C-alpha cells in the first residue's frame with residue numbers, strides 16, 4: 449500500500465510548494481510560517497495575486513519567541529500575534545494626508561507601505577542610495593540573504609501604491625518642509641556606538657564597518673559586545689572567515705543573550721570551528737597603539753588584563 453508523502457519544513461513560497469508537488473516528489477505540503485507571515489496567502493492565490501504574498505524569510509524570530517515562552521510574533525509582519533491591537537487588513541483613512549517619511553530602513557518602508565495602503569500620499573527621503581538600512585547589512589551574511597525579502601516585498605508594495613522615494617537625500621529641516629507635509633515620520637534608526645572605553649576610542653571601529661566591508665580586519669581582533677545581539681557574532685564570523693583570530697568579550701554574564709535558541713547554533717557551528725573564543729564579565733577599558741598592533745585593556749572590576757589585536761582600521 450502506497451502512503452501519501454507529506455513535507456512540512458521550510459517550504460516558504462508557493463512556487464517551491466507547486467514544484468514539489470507537480471514534480472511528483474511529494475503529495476502534500478504543509479506551510480505554517482508562511483501563514484504567519486501572510487494570513488491572506490490562500491485568498492491571494494485564489495485571486496491570482498501571488499506576487500503580493502509576503503513570504504517567510506526564515507528569520508526564526510517566531511520560533512525563538514515561542515521557545516522562550518512568548519507569543520508567536522513575526523519579524524516580517526508586525527500584526528501577527530498582535531491582532532487584538534493591530535489589524536491584518538489595513539483600511540483607507542477618512543482624510544488623505546501628505547506624509548513625509550525620513551529613512552528607508554525596515555521601519556520607514558513599513559510606515560510607507562501602511563500609509564500608502566491607507567491611501568495617503570507618501571514621500572520617503574533616504575540618505576543612502578539603496579533602501580533596507582540594517583537589513584541590508586544583515587543580508588551580507590550568506591545564511592541571512594533571505595532577509596532582503598523584508599525590503600524587496602515592501603519596495604514592490606510601495607511601488608504599486610505610488611509611494612515616491614528620494615534616495616541620496618539628506619533630510620534636513622529645509623528639505624522636509626519643502627515637501628509641504630501634513631505629517632512627518634522619522635524612521636532613521638540608530639547609529640553604531642564606538643565611544644566605549646575611557647581612552648583610545650579612535651582605534652575602535654563598529655561591527656557595521658566590518659560587516660559592510662568598509663574596514664578590512666587584521667589577523668587578530670577583539671570584539672567588545674555590550675549589546676548581546678547579532679551584530680557582534682556576524683562581525684566575528686566575517687573576521688574569522690577572513691582567517692582572523694577573534695575573541696569576543698562581553699561585560700554580561702553570558703555572551704550574546706539576545707541571540708537565542710535556533711539562531712545561535714549556526715553561529716557556533718562556524719565560530720567554534722574557527723577557534724573563536726568568548727570572554728564574559730570583562731569590559732573594554734582602553735586601547736592604545738603599540739607599533740603595528742593595538743593593545744586593549746579589558747577589566748572586570750576585579751581583574752584587568754591586556755590583549756593584543758592587529759585590527760587594521762584603515763577604511764577602504
Ligand code: SF4
Nearest residue numbers: 504507508510522523
Ligand atoms: S518570524 Fe521569520 S521565520 Fe517566523 S514566520 Fe516570520 S518571517 Fe517566517
